[in-house]
Amino acid sequence: MTDTAAIIGGGVIGGGWAARFLLNGWNVRVFDPDPHAERKIGEVLANARLALPQLYDVAMPAEGALSFHPSIAEAVEGATWVQESVPERLDIKHGTYREILSHAERDALVGSSASGFKPSELQESVERPGPIMVAHPFNPVYLLPLVELVTTDANSKEDIERAEAILRGIGMAPLHLLNEIDAHIADRLLEAVWREALWLVRDDIATTEEIDDAIRYGFGLRWAQMGLFETYRIAGGEAGMKHFIAQFGPCLHWPWTKLTDVPELTDELIEKIASQSDKQSGALSIRQLERLRDENLIGIMRSLKDRDSAAGALINAHERQIARPLAGHDGEVAAPLCLWEATVLPSWIDYNGHMTEYRYLQVFGDTTDALLRMIGVNRDYVAGGHSYYTVESHLMHLGEAKLGDRLTTTTQILSSDEKRIHLFHTILAGEQSVATAEQMLLHVDNKESRACPALPDVSAAIAKITQKHAGMPRPDTAGRHTGQRRSA
Ligand SMILES: NC(=O)C1=CN([C@@H]2O[C@H](COP(=O)(O)OP(=O)(O)OC[C@H]3O[C@@H](n4cnc5c(N)ncnc54)[C@H](O)[C@@H]3O)[C@@H](O)[C@H]2O)C=CC1
Numbered sequence: 029m030t031d032t033a034a035i036i037g038g039g040v041i042g043g044g045w046a047a048r049f050l051l052n053g054w055n056v057r058v059f060d061p062d063p064h065a066e067r068k069i070g071e072v073l074a075n076a077r078l079a080l081p082q083l084y085d086v087a088m089p090a091e092g093a094l095s096f097h098p099s100i101a102e103a104v105e106g107a108t109w110v111q112e113s114v115p116e117r118l119d120i121k122h123g124t125y126r127e128i129l130s131h132a133e134r135d136a137l138v139g140s141s142a143s144g145f146k147p148s149e150l151q152e153s154v155e156r157p158g159p160i161m162v163a164h165p166f167n168p169v170y171l172l173p174l175v176e177l178v179t180t181d182a183n184s185k186e187d188i189e190r191a192e193a194i195l196r197g198i199g200m201a202p203l204h205l206l207n208e209i210d211a212h213i214a215d216r217l218l219e220a221v222w223r224e225a226l227w228l229v230r231d232d233i234a235t236t237e238e239i240d241d242a243i244r245y246g247f248g249l250r251w252a253q254m255g256l257f258e259t260y261r262i263a264g265g266e267a268g269m270k271h272f273i274a275q276f277g278p279c280l281h282w283p284w285t286k287l288t289d290v291p292e293l294t295d296e297l298i299e300k301i302a303s304q305s306d307k308q309s310g311a312l313s314i315r316q317l318e319r320l321r322d323e324n325l326i327g328i329m330r331s332l333k334d335r336d337s338a339a340g341a342l343i344n345a346h347e348r349q350i351a352r353p354l355a356g357h358d359g360e361v362a363a364p365l366c367l368w369e370a371t372v373l374p375s376w377i378d379y380n381g382h383m384t385e386y387r388y389l390q391v392f393g394d395t396t397d398a399l400l401r402m403i404g405v406n407r408d409y410v411a412g413g414h415s416y417y418t419v420e421s422h423l424m425h426l427g428e429a430k431l432g433d434r435l436t437t438t439t440q441i442l443s444s445d446e447k448r449i450h451l452f453h454t455i456l457a458g459e460q461s462v463a464t465a466e467q468m469l470l471h472v473d474n475k476e477s478r479a480c481p482a483l484p485d486v487s488a489a490i491a492k493i494t495q496k497h498a499g500m501p502r503p504d505t506a507g508r509h510t511g512q513r514r515s516a
């Protein structure tokens with residue numbers, strides 16, 4: 029059964045949560061008194077649909093259903109997870125929890141997006157505080173994985189574990205704080221930088237743009253992949269962290285920061301910051317800036333993913349969780365095999381407005397890799413000195429794959445022997461075949477770069493599939509050569 033999340037408060041953050049849950053296959057029920065909430069969430073969702081699937085090399089779950097409701101009582105109906113994202117005001121948050129807990133399912137968990145309030149402050153408004161915990165996300169919630177989970181003794185161990193599992197299930201990285209504190213971890217760090225930046229603008233040391241340059245051309249790039257302590261460990265050179273502290277520790281007492289003082293936010297200072305910010309970024313709308321931000325985040329996260337590092341390692345782990353099991357994973361051989369699914373992403377579209385040709389080969393290649401994994405040609409097999417190489421491919425384009433199409437592939441083994449696999453893949457968009465590939469794979473000794481027989485287990489696995497597929501009709505276009513007329 030599809031899980032349901034209720035989103036109470038659908039602004040910047042509630043909208044991001046709604047998108048994160050929906051794109052991970054949850055149904056989402058929203059309550060927000062703002063008459064523009066539906067439109068705003070629609071716009072956030074449109075950006076998220078373009079962005080989030082780009083992080084994955086497997087198809088994401090089918091999108092859940094989104095609905096809007098006139099009251100909290102109705103919105104929380106049937107929800108396993110209720111995410112509160114109302115304004116950062118304790119009185120509004122307290123009233124919201126009272127309403128949620130009067131109507132939610134008894135075992136529903138209530139996450140609060142609160143940036144600064146401690147969970148004990150949130151829980152004090154209700155008689156049954158157990159379900160309420162801080163689940164503080166980062167904007168854009170649909171892309172950034174971190175969620176600070178802050179709890180108190182009122183939260184049971186089981187509920188905390190359940191919350192962590194739910195958040196991991198939607199691709200997030202719950203960071204459970206050892207103890208509660210105002211503004212948790214990340215916002216304490218961000219506020220320190222923010223306060224210092226306000227001083228620098230106020231004192232005419234730098235403009236808003238120059239401060240952003242100092243971050244994006246320098247330490248911001250380091251922070252995205254190593255954080256603070258790992259970066260400074262390296263900055264200590266071979267002598268490491270202790271040397272770093274010995275050298276730079278004393279500076280903490282020098283006038284390098286004004287952290288304890290807050291510049292007075294006079295009308296003049298606010299006007300100065302706002303006009304510098306307009307000059308810096310006013311040429312683009314907020315939605316355009318969001319798309320720019322998302323594309324850049326995707327680029328950074330994809331490259332971390334390729335290295336299985338930092339946030340990229342999390343995406344890989346989530347991908348393994350959501351990848352649908354291959355046909356045949358339980359020893360049963362389907363005819364044809366259905367081994368791969370993919371979503372057509374924006375970067376796959378060419379100037380003709382449909383999927384560009386090399387992406388077809390990518391999908392066929394991914395399907396072949398899935399077949400090889402299925403018959404036991406895994407990392408260990410390759411590391412042991414053997415693999416299959418594709419030595420011939422014939423692709424036929426039969427239809428158009430469009431942005432957002434969910435593609436599935438089928439695979440028929442036409443024949444095989446100890447060295448060769450002759451196969452026929454088809455890509456389908458829905459029911460329609462959009463392309464086929466007939467390929468010959470050759471088993472090789474990859475150290476010697478020469479053909480050789482597959483090892484016995486792999487040979488047996490491919491023989492079993494070949495035997496099962498022997499009864500299938502041969503595809504009309506198998507054996508076809510380029511330029512041949514379509515019908516006899
Ligand atoms: N904006 C940000 O960068 C981040 C904000 N947060 C936290 O998320 C929460 C929400 O912040 P934003 O989304 O930025 O604010 P927002 O102003 O964009 O959205 C708040 C939404 O709550 C709705 N609302 C007001 N009263 C309500 C009520 N009684 N019941 C239901 N909905 C109500 C408003 O109509 C509005 O759509 C705050 O606690 C904030 O600290 C957390 C992470 C980042």
Ligand SMILES: C[N+](C)(C)CC(=O)CC(=O)[O-]
Nearest residue numbers: 143165166167168215218
């Ligand atoms: C500005 N803010 C304190 C609401 C920011 C956050 O809470 C997290 C974020 O996304 O930066």
